[in-house]
Amino acid sequence: MDLTTRLHLLDLIRLSASAESTCRAAERAEHRARLHRKEAAATRRRCRSAVRTAPGRELDDAVKALADAESTYEARAAQVVATGARWRRAFTASERADARLGEELARTRKLTSASQPRRKGARLTAEIALLSELAAMPEELIRAASALLVQSSAGKDSVVALDRVVRWAKAAGCLDKVVVVHADIGQDAEWPGVRDLARQQADRYGLRFVVVKAPVGFLGMVEKRGMWPDAQNRLCTSTLKRDEAAKLFTQIVDELGLDEQALIVNCLGIRADESPSRRKKHELAIDHRASNGRRLVLTWHPVFHLSEQDIWQEIVDNTLDYHPVYDTLIPRLSCIFCILASFDVLVRAVRLCWVLGLETPKTYTDLEDRxxxxxxNKFSLAEVVAEASRLEAAEGPITWRRGDAIRHHLGEEAATAYLQRLALAA
Ligand code: SF4
Incomplete structure (x- = not known):
């Protein structure tokens, strides 16, 4: 099966999934409308009975209430009819989309009609199979893409993901399609130098660099909500990064000005090893939320199967520049205080802030107070700062040397070789 056919099938899968979710939403709306009609019918019954039994002086009010109840009931009944019709239309569209996908898959894969994917499970199986085939052919995928966006936090996984995409894009002769995107979550929440490093990493390959920024940064968002995000509600990622990236998809597609649907490949440096929830993801996936008739968006994780050690090895092998925060053995660059970080990592981050003269611990604890x-859930930042103070008194300020991250993961020899190569490249 050629690449164009695979992409065509993926778009049919997207359409089928989208039709199904529209159908489910229409079904829920119809159900809600029926409930509202039931409530309106009960109110109307009560009002009718009130009119029958109301003493003379209250009759006018009871009649008026009944008239209101009658008209509410009529409106609710009309809603049931309208939402029912919408649901039937959505159901037919969903059936049609499934049937079309089934036919195309049967045609291309020579399946019998009995095995056509008319159910979500079967569609998902086809989707996963097609996407894993595509993930195994990065250069072809890049050639087919209208644009590749590499989301860069400037962290170690991002820089390796970028380097891999660049190598494949060069081999495919499509480096000009690559755009590096950095989501600015607020200078007061990020380690100093993060944005500049992300820019330098893009400059190294002569790539376009775009900074996206939500109107309100991380701390503003917390202040407004009166709550910190958590692992289950990672509003910081969705509001400050994902939603802003989606706006950029629209801009890029406008710039491309294509007559046909654009293929946007959105690359993220996340790894299966990082957490159980990340392990459940796939190397390549359709971004159903961001895709539409104008663009098919695929999310690509070019370092998905790499371990932390592999990442450091690629940094050494390709002399990639990394942020000095890693040398203090803080494992992720991310926000200075990430809601997903462990207690010990946060303590170390506080101590590093003190060495760097940053006000961030106070800014955060003041906000927590406010x-x-x-x-x-398990601890406050005030407790983190208290533990950092205790360790500071016992051990003095933390110290580190350039290359400590590599020493830690790959040993002294690798660190020495890396630093020498870095000096030569400077
Ligand atoms: S680094 Fe952590 S706190 Fe910052 S945006 Fe990402 S998940 Fe949220």
């Missing part, structure tokens, strides 16, 4: 919500 909103009366603990940074994490």
């Amino acid at each position: 909103i009366g919500h603990r940074f994490k």
